[in-house]
Amino acid sequence: MANAYEMFSVQVTEVEQATAQIKRFTLARADGQPMPAFTGGSHVIVKMADGLSNAYSLMSDPRDLSRYQIGVRLEEQSKGGSAFMHERVQVGSELTISTPNNLFGLDPTAGKHVMIAGGIGITPFLSQLHELEGGEVPYELHYAFRSPDHGAFQGQLADGPHAANVSLYVDSLGRRLDLPALYAGLGEDAHIYVCGPKPLIDAVIEGAKAAGIADARVHFEQFAATPAEGGAFTLVLGRSGRELQVEEGMTIIQAIENVKAAQVECLCREGVCGTCETAILEGEAEHFDQYLSDEEKASQQTLMICVSRARGSRLVIDL
Incomplete structure (x- = not known):
């Protein structure tokens, strides 16, 4: 919860x-x-x-x-x-x-950590590099950005204690990350972590699938709300019985707040903090959050009303 x-x-x-x-x-x-x-x-x-x-x-x-x-x-x-x-x-x-x-910690069972960052997605890896320093588990960081002036903290990476483990890729200079080549050299105990723009995350996940890397060995994080996708549906607030229409392109929490139908706490509005987690009473959700595990999403017990939507035409939640 x-x-x-x-x-x-x-x-x-x-x-x-x-x-x-x-x-x-x-x-x-x-x-x-x-x-x-x-x-x-x-x-x-x-x-x-x-x-x-x-x-x-x-x-x-x-x-x-x-x-x-x-x-x-x-x-x-x-x-x-x-x-x-x-x-x-x-x-x-x-x-x-x-x-x-x-929600993006290093897996303690990994035999190797392979970190892939794009742009501002470098930030969580900087704290993880401190954890890995002096440890026995091998690691490498691959950091991609558009041009030299878009690569934040690259000096800190290139000159610090992790320099030998860091590779920089600058699109404008023709240096690009070759994901298939990277995956080809990985052992079966290596775990992959990616943070950055959605196209990079999608490419890393899809490339890993194509390379036969199990989903459990691929971890991602993106602090950006997934656009509200899907058609309109009826939302029922179970405690009052009130029905609301959640239009296409609108989030559940927006529909609730537009008519002040209920008081809801939500800190992030990006599906990462978990504060708006709400129980599902009837129907199923299309989950777009990063907070719930795959097993929790499949159980259809709760959803994050800041980003997730109904899978069908009607959804009853515990508000």
């Missing part, structure tokens, strides 16, 4: 312009107390003004709890969160964030 987030206040202690579109924010408690512990691949929810909130991967060293660091890309079609962070947050600003949660 939904993760029980606790929210706490932090102060921005440093802001770094990593690329023209990406900033790195360093966060710490104003009272100097340590931050909650986390593992590589974890994210936090950042609450901002005007009801905005976004999920961001922690990119700092899990062994250093004096601070957190997050990387934020200014999105061209921002819902407001990335624009807020880039335009209104500065050193000294106060933010409210959640305790960390991890």
